[in-house]
Amino acid sequence: MATDIETVLQANEAFYRAFETLDIRNMDAVWSKADYIKCIHPGWVPRLGWVQVRDGWTTIFNNTSQLRISVCVMETTVRGEIGWVVCQEHLTALSGDRKTEGLVMATNLFERTDGVWRLIHHHGSPVLGPHEEERHSLPMV
Amino acid sequence: MATDIETVLQANEAFYRAFETLDIRNMDAVWSKADYIKCIHPGWVPRLGWVQVRDGWTTIFNNTSQLRISVCVMETTVRGEIGWVVCQEHLTALSGDRKTEGLVMATNLFERTDGVWRLIHHHGSPVLGPHEEERHSLPMV
Numbered sequence: 001m002a003t004d005i006e007t008v009l010q011a012n013e014a015f016y017r018a019f020e021t022l023d024i025r026n027m028d029a030v031w032s033k034a035d036y037i038k039c040i041h042p043g044w045v046p047r048l049g050w051v052q053v054r055d056g057w058t059t060i061f062n063n064t065s066q067l068r069i070s071v072c073v074m075e076t077t078v079r080g081e082i083g084w085v086v087c088q089e090h091l092t093a094l095s096g097d098r099k100t101e102g103l104v105m106a107t108n109l110f111e112r113t114d115g116v117w118r119l120i121h122h123h124g125s126p127v128l129g130p131h132e133e134e135r136h137s138l139p140m141v
Numbered sequence: 142m143a144t145d146i147e148t149v150l151q152a153n154e155a156f157y158r159a160f161e162t163l164d165i166r167n168m169d170a171v172w173s174k175a176d177y178i179k180c181i182h183p184g185w186v187p188r189l190g191w192v193q194v195r196d197g198w199t200t201i202f203n204n205t206s207q208l209r210i211s212v213c214v215m216e217t218t219v220r221g222e223i224g225w226v227v228c229q230e231h232l233t234a235l236s237g238d239r240k241t242e243g244l245v246m247a248t249n250l251f252e253r254t255d256g257v258w259r260l261i262h263h264h265g266s267p268v269l270g271p272h273e274e275e276r277h278s279l280p281m282v
Contacts, residue, residue, distance in 0.1 A: 036218040038227055040246055043269035046215055046227050074187055077177040079252060082223045084262070086179055086187050105181055107248055107264045111220060121225070123248045125266025128184035 008083035011117035022061040032118035040123040066094040081112045103127040149224035152258035163202040173259035181264040207235040222253045244268040
């Protein structure tokens with residue numbers, strides 16, 4: 001019998017596999033459709049509710065031809081029917097003939113409904129290097 | 142009788158007032174000390190647990206002489222004993238004789254224990270302008 005932590009980690013893994021396929025139908029399967037779902041991509045303003053969240057992903061998918069994501073999980077927590085994963089994403093993307101790499105720190109919040117964990121909140125943010133971090137005593141833009 | 146949403150918003154307000162005082166003792170009062178608390182400042186790697194979280198705040202406080210924060214709440218959600226606020230912080234800081242301003246998008250997660258909401262997770266990230274957002278079809282660093 002898988003533990004709560006293990007099943008949340010499986011849901012997190014399913015999210016990133018869906019992300020990599022660049023197919024909104026796969027994203028549709030991992031996201032909750034509750035009216036309080038939200039998604040914050042690095043540097044973007046929040047998307048509230050599935051219509052906005054879905055629009056954000058299709059914008060990304062329509063401008064990306066290939067994507068690989070390596071995920072380093074830092075910690076997973078479950079409190080009742082809410083669980084969250086803090087992880088670092090290493091993204092390698094092709095947009096046309098342009099290859100880009102990026103590091104993103106993510107908080108992914110899941111809610112268990114009828115025994116299934118679904119994503120209700122994604123907050124991704126850019127990661128600065130250690131020297132940049134030292135320079136930013138107060139985290140400013 | 143205040144609703145759950147209202148009491149979570151009060152806890153969120155108390156967090157920012159503590160932040161503005163630049164006094165770690167006030168931060169101590171608003172944070173949970175559960176072993177799963179985490180704090181991600183914009184561009185920083187996550188701080189896990191109170192010792193690391195506290196160290197992050199003291200680093201910021203020791204390098205800031207004055208701070209004003211204007212908070213724009215976008216949405217507040219409560220699911221059982223977990224509540225979270227998505228908000229935009231407008232920070233105006235003095236570090237020595239240098240004045241800086243910054244916009245930060247935050248996810249603040251609270252847990253209610255013995256009737257009191259305490260902060261268990263803070264994730265702050267820089268906000269890019271709308272033109273920058275358009276350029277970043279895939280959110281890369």
